[in-house]
Amino acid sequence: MGNLEFLMDGLITALGFQNLLAAIVGAFLGLIVGAMPGIGSLAGVALLLPLTFKMDPTTAIIMLAALYYSNMYGGSFSAILLNIPGDSPAVMTSLDGYPMSRQGKAGKALFTASVSSFIGGTIGIIILTFLGPGLAKAGLSFGSPELTWLIILALTSIGWLLGDDPSGGLLATAIGILLATVGVDKALGIPRFSFNSVYLFSGISFIPLVIGMFGFGQVIDMVVNRGNYKNEEIKRLTIKESILDKSEFKKVAPVAARSGILGCFVGVLPGAGATMAAFLSYIMEKRMGKNKDEMGNGAIEGVTAAEAANNGAAMGAFAPLLSLGIPGSGTGAVLLGGLMMWGLNPGPMLFKDRPDFVWGLMGSMYIGNIICLIIAIACIPILMRVVSVPNSIMIPIISAVCIVGTYSVNNSMFDVGFMVGAGVIAYFMKIAKIPEAPLLLAFVLTPMLEMYVRQSFDMSAGSLSIFVGSTISIILMVCVIGFCFAPVIMKAIKKKQETVQ
DSSP states (O other): OOHHHHHHHHHHHHTSHHHHHHHHHHHHHHHHHHHSTTTHHHHHHHHHGGGGTTSOHHHHHHHHHHHHHHHHHHHHHHHHHHSOOSSGGGHHHHHHHHHHHHTTOHHHHHHHHHHHHHHHHHHHHHHHHHHHHHHHHHHTTOOHHHHHHHHHHHHHHGGGTTSSOHHHHHHHHHHHHHHHTOEEOTTTOOEESOTTOGGGTTOOOHHHHHIIIIIIHHHHHHHHTGGGGOOOOOOOOOHHHHSOOHHHHHHHHHHHHHHHHHHHHHHHSTTTHHHHHHHHHHHHHHHHSTTGGGTTTTOHHHHHHHHHHHHHHHHHTHHHHHHTOOOSSHHHHHHHHHHHHTTOOOSHHHHHHOHHHHHHHHHHHHHHHHHHHHHHHHTHHHHGGGGGSOHHHHHHHHHHHHHHHHHHHHSOHHHHHHHHHHHHHHHHHHHTTOOSHHHHHHHHHHHHHHHHHHHHHHHHTTOGGGGGSSHHHHHHHHHHHHHHHHHHHHHHHHHHHHHHO
Protein backbone atom coordinates (compact mmCIF):
# COMPACT_ATOMS: atom_id res chain seq x y z
CA MET A 1 0.00 0.00 0.00
CA GLY A 2 1.17 3.51 -0.84
CA ASN A 3 1.10 6.53 1.41
CA LEU A 4 -2.17 7.78 -0.11
CA GLU A 5 -3.92 4.47 0.60
CA PHE A 6 -2.60 4.47 4.15
CA LEU A 7 -3.74 8.09 4.52
CA MET A 8 -7.27 7.24 3.33
CA ASP A 9 -7.45 4.47 5.93
CA GLY A 10 -6.19 6.97 8.50
CA LEU A 11 -8.87 9.50 7.57
CA ILE A 12 -11.54 6.82 7.98
CA THR A 13 -10.12 6.01 11.42
CA ALA A 14 -10.00 9.68 12.38
CA LEU A 15 -13.61 10.24 11.29
CA GLY A 16 -14.87 7.64 13.75
CA PHE A 17 -17.17 9.22 16.32
CA GLN A 18 -14.86 8.66 19.30
CA ASN A 19 -11.75 9.92 17.50
CA LEU A 20 -13.55 12.90 15.96
CA LEU A 21 -14.88 13.91 19.38
CA ALA A 22 -11.36 13.61 20.82
CA ALA A 23 -10.01 15.92 18.11
CA ILE A 24 -12.73 18.51 18.80
CA VAL A 25 -12.14 18.41 22.56
CA GLY A 26 -8.37 18.62 22.13
CA ALA A 27 -8.64 21.51 19.67
CA PHE A 28 -10.99 23.47 21.94
CA LEU A 29 -8.81 22.94 25.01
CA GLY A 30 -5.69 23.84 23.05
CA LEU A 31 -7.15 27.16 21.94
CA ILE A 32 -8.03 28.03 25.54
CA VAL A 33 -4.65 26.94 26.91
CA GLY A 34 -2.80 28.80 24.16
CA ALA A 35 -4.65 32.04 24.85
CA MET A 36 -3.89 31.92 28.59
CA PRO A 37 -0.38 33.29 29.36
CA GLY A 38 1.67 31.13 31.67
CA ILE A 39 0.30 27.70 30.75
CA GLY A 40 1.52 26.66 27.29
CA SER A 41 1.28 23.37 25.41
CA LEU A 42 3.72 21.54 27.71
CA ALA A 43 1.61 22.09 30.83
CA GLY A 44 -1.63 21.50 28.90
CA VAL A 45 -0.52 18.14 27.49
CA ALA A 46 0.99 17.09 30.83
CA LEU A 47 -2.26 17.88 32.66
CA LEU A 48 -4.41 16.07 30.09
CA LEU A 49 -2.16 13.00 29.83
CA PRO A 50 -3.42 11.23 33.00
CA LEU A 51 -6.98 11.51 31.71
CA THR A 52 -6.07 9.41 28.66
CA PHE A 53 -4.70 6.39 30.53
CA LYS A 54 -7.80 4.25 29.90
CA MET A 55 -8.46 5.51 26.36
CA ASP A 56 -7.64 3.69 23.17
CA PRO A 57 -4.07 4.75 22.22
CA THR A 58 -5.17 6.19 18.87
CA THR A 59 -7.96 8.23 20.47
CA ALA A 60 -5.65 9.43 23.23
CA ILE A 61 -2.84 10.60 20.92
CA ILE A 62 -5.37 12.32 18.65
CA MET A 63 -6.65 14.37 21.59
CA LEU A 64 -3.17 15.24 22.88
CA ALA A 65 -1.85 16.09 19.41
CA ALA A 66 -4.87 18.31 18.75
CA LEU A 67 -4.20 20.18 22.00
CA TYR A 68 -0.56 20.64 20.97
CA TYR A 69 -1.05 22.15 17.52
CA SER A 70 -4.22 24.10 18.41
CA ASN A 71 -2.18 25.74 21.17
CA MET A 72 -0.34 27.57 18.38
CA TYR A 73 -3.66 29.03 17.18
CA GLY A 74 -4.65 30.21 20.67
CA GLY A 75 -1.32 31.85 21.44
CA SER A 76 -2.02 34.54 18.85
CA PHE A 77 -5.29 35.69 20.49
CA SER A 78 -3.79 37.37 23.55
CA ALA A 79 -0.72 38.46 21.55
CA ILE A 80 -2.86 40.41 19.09
CA LEU A 81 -5.48 41.81 21.47
CA LEU A 82 -3.49 42.42 24.67
CA ASN A 83 0.15 42.35 23.52
CA ILE A 84 0.67 39.39 25.88
CA PRO A 85 1.92 36.33 23.93
CA GLY A 86 0.15 33.21 25.13
CA ASP A 87 3.35 31.19 24.59
CA SER A 88 6.86 31.81 23.33
CA PRO A 89 6.18 31.19 19.59
CA ALA A 90 3.56 33.97 19.69
CA VAL A 91 6.16 36.58 20.65
CA MET A 92 6.77 37.38 16.99
CA THR A 93 3.02 37.53 16.29
CA SER A 94 2.61 40.38 18.77
CA LEU A 95 5.18 42.54 16.95
CA ASP A 96 2.72 43.22 14.13
CA GLY A 97 -0.53 41.79 15.51
CA TYR A 98 -0.87 44.26 18.38
CA PRO A 99 -0.10 47.33 16.20
CA MET A 100 -2.79 46.11 13.79
CA SER A 101 -5.19 45.89 16.72
CA ARG A 102 -4.38 49.47 17.77
CA GLN A 103 -5.01 50.57 14.18
CA GLY A 104 -8.54 49.16 14.28
CA LYS A 105 -7.62 46.00 12.34
CA ALA A 106 -7.93 43.46 15.16
CA GLY A 107 -10.45 41.40 13.18
CA LYS A 108 -8.14 41.29 10.16
CA ALA A 109 -5.19 40.35 12.38
CA LEU A 110 -7.09 37.52 14.07
CA PHE A 111 -8.39 36.20 10.75
CA THR A 112 -4.90 36.43 9.23
CA ALA A 113 -3.41 34.55 12.18
CA SER A 114 -6.02 31.79 11.90
CA VAL A 115 -5.72 31.39 8.12
CA SER A 116 -1.91 31.50 8.24
CA SER A 117 -1.90 28.90 11.01
CA PHE A 118 -4.12 26.68 8.90
CA ILE A 119 -1.97 27.07 5.77
CA GLY A 120 1.29 26.51 7.66
CA GLY A 121 -0.15 23.55 9.56
CA THR A 122 -1.56 21.96 6.40
CA ILE A 123 1.77 22.31 4.59
CA GLY A 124 3.48 20.74 7.58
CA ILE A 125 1.04 17.80 7.59
CA ILE A 126 1.47 17.20 3.85
CA ILE A 127 5.27 17.21 4.20
CA LEU A 128 4.99 14.92 7.23
CA THR A 129 2.72 12.52 5.32
CA PHE A 130 5.03 11.97 2.37
CA LEU A 131 8.49 12.84 3.68
CA GLY A 132 8.24 12.27 7.44
CA PRO A 133 10.66 9.35 7.94
CA GLY A 134 13.15 10.77 5.43
CA LEU A 135 13.06 14.21 7.05
CA ALA A 136 13.58 12.68 10.47
CA LYS A 137 16.74 10.93 9.25
CA ALA A 138 17.93 14.14 7.55
CA GLY A 139 17.35 16.01 10.79
CA LEU A 140 19.83 13.70 12.49
CA SER A 141 22.58 15.13 10.26
CA PHE A 142 22.25 18.27 12.37
CA GLY A 143 24.40 17.37 15.34
CA SER A 144 25.57 19.66 18.12
CA PRO A 145 28.09 21.59 15.94
CA GLU A 146 25.51 22.25 13.21
CA LEU A 147 22.86 23.33 15.70
CA THR A 148 25.44 25.61 17.32
CA TRP A 149 25.97 27.42 14.03
CA LEU A 150 22.22 27.56 13.41
CA ILE A 151 21.64 29.31 16.74
CA ILE A 152 24.59 31.66 16.18
CA LEU A 153 23.05 32.49 12.79
CA ALA A 154 19.82 33.48 14.53
CA LEU A 155 21.65 35.51 17.16
CA THR A 156 23.75 37.41 14.63
CA SER A 157 20.72 38.24 12.50
CA ILE A 158 18.53 39.66 15.26
CA GLY A 159 20.83 42.60 15.89
CA TRP A 160 19.19 44.33 12.94
CA LEU A 161 15.87 42.50 13.16
CA LEU A 162 13.74 45.62 13.54
CA GLY A 163 15.76 48.18 11.67
CA ASP A 164 18.82 48.94 9.60
CA ASP A 165 20.67 50.31 12.64
CA PRO A 166 21.92 47.27 14.57
CA SER A 167 23.11 49.08 17.71
CA GLY A 168 19.80 48.91 19.63
CA GLY A 169 19.21 45.32 18.61
CA LEU A 170 22.72 44.26 19.60
CA LEU A 171 22.29 45.90 23.01
CA ALA A 172 18.99 44.05 23.53
CA THR A 173 20.64 40.80 22.42
CA ALA A 174 23.46 41.28 24.94
CA ILE A 175 20.95 41.88 27.74
CA GLY A 176 19.05 38.74 26.75
CA ILE A 177 22.24 36.64 26.81
CA LEU A 178 23.14 38.07 30.23
CA LEU A 179 19.72 37.25 31.70
CA ALA A 180 19.86 33.72 30.26
CA THR A 181 23.09 32.95 32.14
CA VAL A 182 21.54 33.63 35.56
CA GLY A 183 21.17 30.50 37.70
CA VAL A 184 23.10 27.35 38.53
CA ASP A 185 25.45 26.15 35.80
CA LYS A 186 23.97 22.82 34.70
CA ALA A 187 27.35 21.33 33.86
CA LEU A 188 29.40 22.46 36.85
CA GLY A 189 26.68 23.05 39.44
CA ILE A 190 28.06 26.50 40.28
CA PRO A 191 25.67 29.47 40.80
CA ARG A 192 26.10 32.29 38.27
CA PHE A 193 24.89 35.87 38.81
CA SER A 194 22.39 34.66 41.42
CA PHE A 195 23.53 37.08 44.17
CA ASN A 196 23.01 34.27 46.71
CA SER A 197 19.24 34.45 46.12
CA VAL A 198 17.47 31.10 46.23
CA TYR A 199 14.90 32.50 43.80
CA LEU A 200 17.58 32.89 41.10
CA PHE A 201 19.26 29.49 41.49
CA SER A 202 16.86 27.98 38.97
CA GLY A 203 17.33 30.89 36.58
CA ILE A 204 14.86 33.43 35.22
CA SER A 205 11.61 31.97 33.91
CA PHE A 206 10.61 32.91 30.38
CA ILE A 207 6.92 33.54 31.13
CA PRO A 208 7.46 36.30 33.77
CA LEU A 209 9.98 37.93 31.45
CA VAL A 210 7.80 37.91 28.33
CA ILE A 211 4.65 38.95 30.22
CA GLY A 212 6.55 41.81 31.84
CA MET A 213 8.25 42.96 28.63
CA PHE A 214 5.11 42.89 26.50
CA GLY A 215 2.09 42.93 28.80
CA PHE A 216 2.99 44.99 31.86
CA GLY A 217 5.27 47.27 29.86
CA GLN A 218 2.22 48.05 27.72
CA VAL A 219 0.17 48.75 30.85
CA ILE A 220 2.72 51.32 32.03
CA ASP A 221 2.70 52.97 28.60
CA MET A 222 -1.11 53.07 28.61
CA VAL A 223 -1.12 54.78 32.01
CA VAL A 224 1.59 57.32 31.16
CA ASN A 225 0.38 58.10 27.62
CA ARG A 226 -3.38 57.83 27.94
CA GLY A 227 -3.93 60.26 25.09
CA ASN A 228 -2.41 57.79 22.63
CA TYR A 229 -4.79 54.99 23.68
CA LYS A 230 -8.21 56.49 23.15
CA ASN A 231 -10.76 53.77 22.52
CA GLU A 232 -13.03 54.67 19.66
CA GLU A 233 -16.56 53.36 19.58
CA ILE A 234 -16.20 50.19 17.57
CA LYS A 235 -19.22 48.48 16.14
CA ARG A 236 -19.68 44.77 16.64
CA LEU A 237 -17.86 43.19 13.73
CA THR A 238 -19.01 40.07 11.97
CA ILE A 239 -16.83 37.35 10.54
CA LYS A 240 -17.56 38.64 7.03
CA GLU A 241 -16.04 42.04 7.83
CA SER A 242 -12.87 40.40 9.13
CA ILE A 243 -12.28 38.24 6.06
CA LEU A 244 -9.27 39.19 3.95
CA ASP A 245 -9.99 40.73 0.58
CA LYS A 246 -8.36 39.55 -2.63
CA SER A 247 -5.34 41.88 -2.42
CA GLU A 248 -4.70 41.00 1.23
CA PHE A 249 -4.93 37.27 0.54
CA LYS A 250 -2.37 37.68 -2.26
CA LYS A 251 0.01 39.09 0.36
CA VAL A 252 -0.72 36.35 2.88
CA ALA A 253 -0.68 33.21 0.70
CA PRO A 254 2.95 33.20 -0.54
CA VAL A 255 4.32 34.26 2.86
CA ALA A 256 2.31 31.53 4.62
CA ALA A 257 3.49 28.91 2.11
CA ARG A 258 7.21 29.58 2.44
CA SER A 259 6.98 30.15 6.20
CA GLY A 260 5.09 26.88 6.63
CA ILE A 261 7.77 24.99 4.69
CA LEU A 262 10.59 26.63 6.68
CA GLY A 263 8.75 26.01 9.95
CA CYS A 264 8.24 22.32 9.17
CA PHE A 265 11.93 21.77 8.42
CA VAL A 266 12.98 23.64 11.58
CA GLY A 267 10.47 21.61 13.60
CA VAL A 268 12.14 18.40 12.43
CA LEU A 269 15.48 19.46 13.95
CA PRO A 270 15.99 18.03 17.45
CA GLY A 271 15.51 20.72 20.07
CA ALA A 272 14.72 23.54 17.64
CA GLY A 273 10.96 23.83 18.15
CA ALA A 274 8.22 26.26 17.11
CA THR A 275 9.81 29.26 18.82
CA MET A 276 12.95 29.16 16.68
CA ALA A 277 10.83 28.50 13.59
CA ALA A 278 8.74 31.63 14.23
CA PHE A 279 11.86 33.75 14.84
CA LEU A 280 13.72 32.52 11.76
CA SER A 281 10.67 32.90 9.52
CA TYR A 282 10.05 36.45 10.76
CA ILE A 283 13.72 37.33 10.22
CA MET A 284 13.58 35.93 6.67
CA GLU A 285 10.46 37.95 5.85
CA LYS A 286 11.93 41.06 7.46
CA ARG A 287 15.02 40.93 5.27
CA MET A 288 13.60 39.48 2.05
CA GLY A 289 9.87 40.29 1.98
CA LYS A 290 8.21 42.80 -0.33
CA ASN A 291 6.79 44.78 2.61
CA LYS A 292 9.83 44.53 4.87
CA ASP A 293 9.87 48.24 5.73
CA GLU A 294 6.47 47.97 7.45
CA MET A 295 7.37 44.88 9.48
CA GLY A 296 7.00 45.68 13.17
CA ASN A 297 4.48 48.45 12.52
CA GLY A 298 1.39 46.42 11.79
CA ALA A 299 2.31 44.51 8.63
CA ILE A 300 -0.01 41.65 7.77
CA GLU A 301 3.01 39.71 6.51
CA GLY A 302 4.55 39.74 9.99
CA VAL A 303 1.56 38.00 11.54
CA THR A 304 1.49 35.54 8.65
CA ALA A 305 5.18 34.61 8.85
CA ALA A 306 5.13 33.94 12.58
CA GLU A 307 1.88 31.97 12.71
CA ALA A 308 2.49 29.85 9.61
CA ALA A 309 5.98 28.93 10.80
CA ASN A 310 5.07 27.91 14.36
CA ASN A 311 2.19 25.73 13.14
CA GLY A 312 4.39 24.15 10.47
CA ALA A 313 7.00 23.42 13.15
CA ALA A 314 4.38 21.85 15.43
CA MET A 315 3.52 19.39 12.67
CA GLY A 316 7.15 18.80 11.71
CA ALA A 317 8.00 17.87 15.30
CA PHE A 318 6.00 14.64 14.89
CA ALA A 319 8.43 13.34 12.22
CA PRO A 320 11.38 12.57 14.55
CA LEU A 321 8.98 11.65 17.36
CA LEU A 322 7.21 8.90 15.40
CA SER A 323 10.04 7.81 13.08
CA LEU A 324 12.97 7.84 15.50
CA GLY A 325 11.49 8.24 18.96
CA ILE A 326 13.33 11.56 19.40
CA PRO A 327 11.24 14.39 20.92
CA GLY A 328 11.98 17.85 19.54
CA SER A 329 10.61 19.77 22.53
CA GLY A 330 9.33 19.40 26.08
CA THR A 331 5.84 18.76 24.77
CA GLY A 332 7.23 16.10 22.46
CA ALA A 333 8.89 14.44 25.44
CA VAL A 334 5.54 14.23 27.25
CA LEU A 335 3.93 12.74 24.13
CA LEU A 336 6.79 10.23 23.90
CA GLY A 337 6.10 9.22 27.50
CA GLY A 338 2.45 8.73 26.59
CA LEU A 339 3.33 6.51 23.65
CA MET A 340 5.53 4.31 25.82
CA MET A 341 2.84 4.23 28.50
CA TRP A 342 0.40 2.83 25.94
CA GLY A 343 2.91 0.12 24.99
CA LEU A 344 4.04 1.70 21.73
CA ASN A 345 7.70 2.04 20.80
CA PRO A 346 8.31 4.96 18.41
CA GLY A 347 10.75 4.20 15.63
CA PRO A 348 10.87 2.83 12.08
CA MET A 349 9.05 -0.34 13.13
CA LEU A 350 6.09 1.65 14.44
CA PHE A 351 5.00 2.39 10.85
CA LYS A 352 5.14 -1.32 10.06
CA ASP A 353 3.72 -2.77 13.28
CA ARG A 354 1.00 -0.21 14.00
CA PRO A 355 0.06 1.52 10.74
CA ASP A 356 -3.49 2.04 12.06
CA PHE A 357 -2.10 4.15 14.90
CA VAL A 358 0.37 6.22 12.83
CA TRP A 359 -1.94 6.93 9.92
CA GLY A 360 -4.93 7.45 12.19
CA LEU A 361 -2.93 10.21 13.88
CA MET A 362 -1.90 11.77 10.56
CA GLY A 363 -5.45 11.61 9.25
CA SER A 364 -6.69 13.31 12.42
CA MET A 365 -4.24 16.16 11.86
CA TYR A 366 -5.90 17.09 8.58
CA ILE A 367 -9.31 17.04 10.25
CA GLY A 368 -8.12 18.66 13.48
CA ASN A 369 -6.51 21.52 11.58
CA ILE A 370 -9.85 22.28 9.91
CA ILE A 371 -11.61 22.09 13.29
CA CYS A 372 -9.11 24.56 14.77
CA LEU A 373 -9.67 26.98 11.88
CA ILE A 374 -13.45 26.84 12.27
CA ILE A 375 -13.37 27.39 16.05
CA ALA A 376 -10.78 30.17 15.79
CA ILE A 377 -12.73 32.08 13.12
CA ALA A 378 -16.01 31.59 15.01
CA CYS A 379 -14.40 33.23 18.07
CA ILE A 380 -13.39 36.42 16.21
CA PRO A 381 -16.62 38.41 16.81
CA ILE A 382 -16.45 37.55 20.51
CA LEU A 383 -12.75 38.38 20.79
CA MET A 384 -13.28 41.68 18.96
CA ARG A 385 -15.24 43.02 21.92
CA VAL A 386 -11.95 43.31 23.81
CA VAL A 387 -10.90 46.16 21.50
CA SER A 388 -13.85 48.37 22.51
CA VAL A 389 -13.35 47.96 26.28
CA PRO A 390 -12.50 51.37 27.85
CA ASN A 391 -8.96 51.84 29.10
CA SER A 392 -10.23 52.42 32.63
CA ILE A 393 -11.37 48.78 32.59
CA MET A 394 -8.73 47.36 30.25
CA ILE A 395 -5.74 48.50 32.34
CA PRO A 396 -6.75 46.62 35.53
CA ILE A 397 -7.82 43.58 33.47
CA ILE A 398 -4.46 43.35 31.68
CA SER A 399 -2.65 43.93 34.98
CA ALA A 400 -4.62 41.09 36.59
CA VAL A 401 -3.89 38.77 33.64
CA CYS A 402 -0.19 39.60 33.91
CA ILE A 403 -0.08 38.91 37.66
CA VAL A 404 -2.14 35.70 37.54
CA GLY A 405 -0.30 34.36 34.48
CA THR A 406 3.07 35.05 36.10
CA TYR A 407 2.16 33.62 39.49
CA SER A 408 0.75 30.44 37.96
CA VAL A 409 4.17 29.42 36.59
CA ASN A 410 5.95 28.75 39.90
CA ASN A 411 3.43 30.02 42.49
CA SER A 412 6.03 32.62 43.39
CA MET A 413 5.55 36.29 44.30
CA PHE A 414 9.21 36.80 43.37
CA ASP A 415 8.24 36.07 39.76
CA VAL A 416 5.48 38.67 40.03
CA GLY A 417 7.97 41.27 41.29
CA PHE A 418 10.39 40.34 38.51
CA MET A 419 7.59 40.68 35.96
CA VAL A 420 6.83 44.21 37.19
CA GLY A 421 10.53 45.10 37.00
CA ALA A 422 10.75 43.71 33.46
CA GLY A 423 7.75 45.86 32.53
CA VAL A 424 9.46 49.00 33.83
CA ILE A 425 12.62 48.14 31.88
CA ALA A 426 10.54 47.48 28.75
CA TYR A 427 8.91 50.91 29.07
CA PHE A 428 12.28 52.68 29.18
CA MET A 429 13.52 50.51 26.31
CA LYS A 430 10.54 51.72 24.29
CA ILE A 431 11.42 55.33 25.06
CA ALA A 432 15.00 54.65 23.96
CA LYS A 433 13.69 52.86 20.84
CA ILE A 434 15.42 49.58 21.76
CA PRO A 435 13.42 46.58 20.46
CA GLU A 436 12.33 43.88 22.92
CA ALA A 437 12.22 40.99 20.43
CA PRO A 438 16.02 40.50 20.15
CA LEU A 439 16.24 40.33 23.96
CA LEU A 440 13.64 37.59 24.16
CA LEU A 441 15.10 35.65 21.25
CA ALA A 442 18.58 35.75 22.80
CA PHE A 443 17.10 34.69 26.15
CA VAL A 444 15.45 31.64 24.54
CA LEU A 445 18.40 30.60 22.40
CA THR A 446 21.33 31.16 24.78
CA PRO A 447 20.72 28.06 26.99
CA MET A 448 20.45 25.94 23.84
CA LEU A 449 23.62 27.48 22.44
CA GLU A 450 25.52 26.79 25.66
CA MET A 451 24.34 23.19 25.72
CA TYR A 452 25.28 22.49 22.10
CA VAL A 453 28.71 24.16 22.43
CA ARG A 454 29.54 22.05 25.46
CA GLN A 455 28.34 18.89 23.76
CA SER A 456 30.51 19.71 20.74
CA PHE A 457 33.60 20.24 22.87
CA ASP A 458 32.92 17.00 24.74
CA MET A 459 32.71 15.18 21.42
CA SER A 460 35.97 16.67 20.12
CA ALA A 461 37.94 16.71 23.40
CA GLY A 462 38.03 20.50 23.28
CA SER A 463 39.05 20.90 19.62
CA LEU A 464 37.54 23.74 17.56
CA SER A 465 37.85 21.68 14.37
CA ILE A 466 34.51 20.03 15.06
CA PHE A 467 32.74 23.27 14.12
CA VAL A 468 34.06 23.03 10.53
CA GLY A 469 33.89 19.26 10.28
CA SER A 470 30.86 19.01 7.99
CA THR A 471 29.46 20.69 4.89
CA ILE A 472 26.42 21.91 6.80
CA SER A 473 28.64 23.57 9.42
CA ILE A 474 30.71 25.35 6.77
CA ILE A 475 27.61 26.62 4.93
CA LEU A 476 26.08 27.93 8.16
CA MET A 477 29.42 29.53 9.15
CA VAL A 478 29.54 31.40 5.83
CA CYS A 479 25.95 32.59 6.41
CA VAL A 480 26.92 33.82 9.90
CA ILE A 481 29.85 35.79 8.49
CA GLY A 482 27.55 37.22 5.82
CA PHE A 483 25.01 38.36 8.41
CA CYS A 484 27.77 39.99 10.48
CA PHE A 485 29.08 42.06 7.58
CA ALA A 486 25.72 42.64 5.85
CA PRO A 487 24.87 45.92 7.68
CA VAL A 488 28.30 47.39 6.82
CA ILE A 489 28.06 46.30 3.19
CA MET A 490 24.50 47.60 2.82
CA LYS A 491 25.48 50.93 4.36
CA ALA A 492 28.42 51.25 1.95
CA ILE A 493 26.21 50.40 -1.05
CA LYS A 494 23.59 52.91 0.05
CA LYS A 495 26.24 55.61 0.49
CA LYS A 496 27.67 54.86 -2.96
CA GLN A 497 24.22 55.11 -4.55
CA GLU A 498 23.63 58.47 -2.89
CA THR A 499 27.00 59.68 -4.17
CA VAL A 500 26.17 58.59 -7.74
CA GLN A 501 22.80 60.35 -7.59
